[in-house]
Amino acid sequence: MPTLRTVLSIPVLVAALLLSPALSPDTSGTATTAGSADAVLPRLVTEGGAPAAALLAQIRTGPGRVSRYADTGPNIARTDHFRAGSITKTFVAVVVLQLAAEHRLSLNDTVDQHLPGLLRPARTSGSRTGPRSRSQSRSGSPPDGRRITLRQLLSHTSGLPDFTQVTAGTVPLTPPQAVDLALTLPPARRGHYSYSSTNYVLLGMVIRQVTGHPYAAEAERRIIAPLGLAGTSFPGSRRSLPAPHGHAFAADGSDVTELDPRVAGAAGELVTTLDDLDRFYAALLGGELLTPHWLREMKDTRAAQGEYGMGLYPARLPCGVTVWGHNGRISGSYVRTAATADGGHVLTFRVNTDAMADTRLEPALLSAEFCPRTW
Incomplete structure (x- = not known):
């Protein structure tokens, strides 16, 4: 696998x-x-x-x-x-952008505004070292939800590590578990492109927080019902x-x-x-x-x-x-x-x-x- x-x-x-x-x-x-x-x-x-x-x-x-x-x-x-x-990810991004168009969130909102306390440097200070992708070969600062924006999640420029590096497709996780696993890995540089599925797990959590629905x-x-995607x-x-x-x-x-x-x-x-x-x-x-x-x-x-x-x-x-x-x-x-x-x-x-x-x-x-x- x-x-x-x-x-x-x-x-x-x-x-x-x-x-x-x-x-x-x-x-x-x-x-x-x-x-x-x-x-x-x-x-x-x-x-x-x-x-x-x-x-x-x-x-x-x-x-x-x-x-x-x-x-x-x-x-x-x-x-x-x-x-x-x-x-x-395209479907999730469309939902987030529609919410932005409705002024229910802003792409410049920080993660902490919607998921307070979830990403704080203190939680990652004891992170163990895990496998890194080429894009993560230069580690950045510990992830801080007060600095990471929704725009950065959408564009994979948040610096958040990718939890999928260690799960190998065999471990079902809740969203908080996926985030916690990601925080055990060295971060990438915020503001630089580094593809990470953790970003979109967080966006799914933000959608629920903003709308009250999964x-x-x-x-x-x-999307699915209006387009008739049966x-x-x-x-x-x-x-x-x-x-x-x-x-x-x-x-x-x-x-x-x-x-x-x-x-x-x-x-x-x-x-x-x-x-x-x-x-x-x-x-x-x-x-x-x-x-x-x-x-x-x-x-x-x-x-x-x-x-x-x-x-x-x-x-x-x-x-x-x-x-x-x-x-x-x-x-x-x-x-x-x-x-x-x-x-x-x-x-x-x-x-x-x-x-x-x-x-x-x-x-x-x-x-x-x-x-x-x-x-």
Whole structure:
């Protein structure tokens, strides 16, 4: 089993263009493909070692959308429910930004204003040393909730360590337990990008404090129900997946279809479908969930040195096209959604394992979908 720093996903910027797609123009002026990503998909199985893989692309055409589905490998289908890992973070970020738009909180609020006393240096003075990521190789000051803002939680610039470094995806935790575990690790530098699922566990706690409801209930009311995402849910402690679903496999080949989602919580609990993820990101980037001001805030990556916005991150493809979205990794599942800036062209692909042997395959697939052919 890999460490849960990989299990709950770390955004990876695209580094290589392996294929050039065949294109057909659409009326919006956005370059679109004629199924070229479909040709890359089998390589996730033959070269990447995934048992099976599937993708769903959707392109806006006038008043409607055109969909294209492809799969490879046994026992995988378009209608399957699967675990989406850190794609959960985009949903949580939307809820927080909607609350900011309603003036129920400010992104400049400190953690201590909503969760007083939870993060104080005195609690971390005896912290033991634990494993560190590259981004945490230079430790910062002990986390102080009087200085850390909600904006820093959203953009992974809080300096809070990632509790998933030590849980390995096997230990269900309550939110306070996850925070306490994180505080046993050396902190990163506040104000510098350092991806940490602890940030979003705290945001889930803030949502409950501000609204009186769990983050899952707020996401259901504000996002899932209005968009009609019938296959999307926050399972809480339910270990089984809704029907229909296939099987999910860990890197060692063991079946991990049943999983306690509390290993992830607000950082990665979501269960969903390909159709629902395409619909969600198209709606988000198309302005259905946030006003233009708050969508710009969500896509502002300056605080995170260009690497992350707020629950959303850009990937610049080798051809110069930038796509927006998120990835998610949790035991038995890896998912990636990417979309054009206006949500007019969206692609979600998934594999039913949390490991792929060749990391070049994801950028190849995205480039094949979104890049115009170069001659």
